[in-house]
Amino acid sequence: MPMTRGPGGEVLLQMTRVRGLSAWLVRVIVVGLVATPLEAQSPTAVSADRVLIGMEAETGVFPVDEENLGMRLVIREVNDAGGVHGRALEVRGYPRAGGAAVDQAVANARRLVDEDGVFFLLNFGGPAAVGVAELAMAREVPHLFPHTALVTMDGGRYVFTSYPRYAGESLVMLEHLTETRGARRIGIVHAANIYGEYFRDRLGSQATRFGYAVAGAHALEERDPGDLSDAMAALRATRPDTVVMAVYPAQARRGMEAKAALAWDDVTMVSSGPLTDEQYLDVPGGAAEGTVGFCHYPDPNLAEAPGIEAYRALMRRYHPGHPMNRYSLYGYVFGRLALEGLERAGRDLTRERFVDAMESIREWDSGGILPPVSFSSTDHHAQPAGFICELRDGRFEAMSGWIEP
Structure with missing residues (x-):
C-alpha cells in the first residue's frame, strides 16, 4: 500500500515507527514487521462464549494505565451483564519487559496478534501506536482508538482513530x-x-x-x-x-x-x-x-452530561475512591464505541463483519462526552473537534x- 501524508505530517495510509517528525515530512523506518496478513481469523479470537481482546498490561505510566482502566471499566460492566451476544469479553495483555517503551509496546502487540490471535487491539497509544497501526494493517486485525493523534489512517480499513489531530x-x-x-x-x-x-x-x-x-x-x-x-x-x-x-x-x-x-x-x-x-x-x-x-472532553468530575454521569457511576461502583480524570474518561467513551461495533456485528462475529459494523455507525450519541460520531469506509476518525x-x-x-x- 503506498504511503501518503497529511498537511501536518501525519501518515495517511500506511504507518510505521518513526524517530523524528517535522511539521511537513516524516522519515519512516519499519523494523521487524512482516507484511503478511493472517489468511483466516484465528480460532482463539472468537469462541462460543468469549471474544479475546488485546490491551497492554499495567505499565506504571499514569496516562496509559488510566486510559486502559476506563476501557476495562466498560468491559467489566458488559461482562457483569452477560457479555455481548452471549460472549464474555476477555482481555489479554503483557507487561513491558524493560528497554525502550515504544519497542516493548509494539512487541507486545505483535505477540497478542501473532501468538494469541486476539480479535482486536484496544489503545496501544502514544508513539507506539505508529508501529502497532502498521502491524494491524499488515495482519488485518482491527486496532481501535489509540490515545494519540500521530496516526491518521482514513483509508486504512483496520485502524480507527480517536481524538483531534x-x-x-x-x-x-x-x-x-x-x-x-x-x-x-x-x-x-x-x-x-x-x-x-x-x-x-x-x-x-x-x-x-x-x-x-x-x-x-x-x-x-x-x-x-x-x-x-x-x-x-x-x-x-x-x-x-x-x-x-x-x-x-x-x-x-x-x-x-x-x-x-x-x-x-x-x-x-x-x-x-x-x-x-x-x-x-x-x-x-x-x-x-x-x-x-x-x-477533548468535559470535566469528568463536574459536567452534568448523561454520559459523564454514567462514567462516574461506574467509577464509584468498580473503583470507589479512585480519582476521576480525562484519561479514564477517554478510555470509557472509546470503550463504549468499540462495544457499539461488537453489538452491531451480531452473533456471527468475524473481523470483517466487525469492521463493516463500525463503518455503519452514524451520529452515535456518547451522552455528551463527544460530539456525535460517524464512520464510513473512508473515514475512521471518531473525534475531529475539541x-x-x-x-x-x-x-x-x-x-x-x-x-x-
Missing part, C-alpha cells in the same frame, strides 16, 4: 494565542520524542503566519524527571510571554513546580492535546492557574464551544 489543534491554539491573547514570543518545553518534536517543529513552521517569534525550546529526556528549575530558568531567560508544554503528565507537573519555585508569573502556559487534565497540571500554590489548552479551555480555580473551564479545525 495535532495539525488542526495547533492551528486553533496558535490563532487563539496570538489573536486573542496577544502572544508575541512563544517558547516550548517538549518531550524528546516524536510527540514533543512534532509540536516543536510545528511552532517553528507557523511563526511567520501568525506573527510571533520562537523564544526558545527545551527538550526533556526523562518521562518522570526530577527538579526542572534549571531547565525552566533557562527557558525563562529567552523572555517568552507564552510557553507551550508538549510533554507527559509527570514532566508537566515538575515544570509547574519549577515555575512556582521561580515565581515566574508573567507567562501564559499552554498544554497540548491529552495533557490538558487537572489531576497532574494543578499543583499546590496555584502556579498552573491560567493555563490554556485544547480540551474546545479551548482555561484552568480556573483548579478546574479546566470551557472558553469556546466544540471547534473542528
Whole structure:
C-alpha cells in the first residue's frame, strides 16, 4: 500500500515507527514487521462464549494505565451483564519487559496478534501506536482508538482513530494565542520524542503566519524527571510571554513546580492535546492557574452530561475512591464505541463483519462526552473537534464551544 501524508505530517495510509517528525515530512523506518496478513481469523479470537481482546498490561505510566482502566471499566460492566451476544469479553495483555517503551509496546502487540490471535487491539497509544497501526494493517486485525493523534489512517480499513489531530489543534491554539491573547514570543518545553518534536517543529513552521517569534525550546529526556528549575530558568531567560508544554503528565507537573519555585508569573502556559487534565497540571500554590489548552472532553468530575454521569457511576461502583480524570474518561467513551461495533456485528462475529459494523455507525450519541460520531469506509476518525479551555480555580473551564479545525 503506498504511503501518503497529511498537511501536518501525519501518515495517511500506511504507518510505521518513526524517530523524528517535522511539521511537513516524516522519515519512516519499519523494523521487524512482516507484511503478511493472517489468511483466516484465528480460532482463539472468537469462541462460543468469549471474544479475546488485546490491551497492554499495567505499565506504571499514569496516562496509559488510566486510559486502559476506563476501557476495562466498560468491559467489566458488559461482562457483569452477560457479555455481548452471549460472549464474555476477555482481555489479554503483557507487561513491558524493560528497554525502550515504544519497542516493548509494539512487541507486545505483535505477540497478542501473532501468538494469541486476539480479535482486536484496544489503545496501544502514544508513539507506539505508529508501529502497532502498521502491524494491524499488515495482519488485518482491527486496532481501535489509540490515545494519540500521530496516526491518521482514513483509508486504512483496520485502524480507527480517536481524538483531534495535532495539525488542526495547533492551528486553533496558535490563532487563539496570538489573536486573542496577544502572544508575541512563544517558547516550548517538549518531550524528546516524536510527540514533543512534532509540536516543536510545528511552532517553528507557523511563526511567520501568525506573527510571533520562537523564544526558545527545551527538550526533556526523562518521562518522570526530577527538579526542572534549571531547565525552566533557562527557558525563562529567552523572555517568552507564552510557553507551550508538549510533554507527559509527570514532566508537566515538575515544570509547574519549577515555575512556582521561580515565581515566574508573567507567562501564559499552554498544554497540548491529552495533557490538558487537572489531576497532574494543578499543583499546590496555584502556579498552573491560567493555563490554556485544547480540551477533548468535559470535566469528568463536574459536567452534568448523561454520559459523564454514567462514567462516574461506574467509577464509584468498580473503583470507589479512585480519582476521576480525562484519561479514564477517554478510555470509557472509546470503550463504549468499540462495544457499539461488537453489538452491531451480531452473533456471527468475524473481523470483517466487525469492521463493516463500525463503518455503519452514524451520529452515535456518547451522552455528551463527544460530539456525535460517524464512520464510513473512508473515514475512521471518531473525534475531529475539541474546545479551548482555561484552568480556573483548579478546574479546566470551557472558553469556546466544540471547534473542528
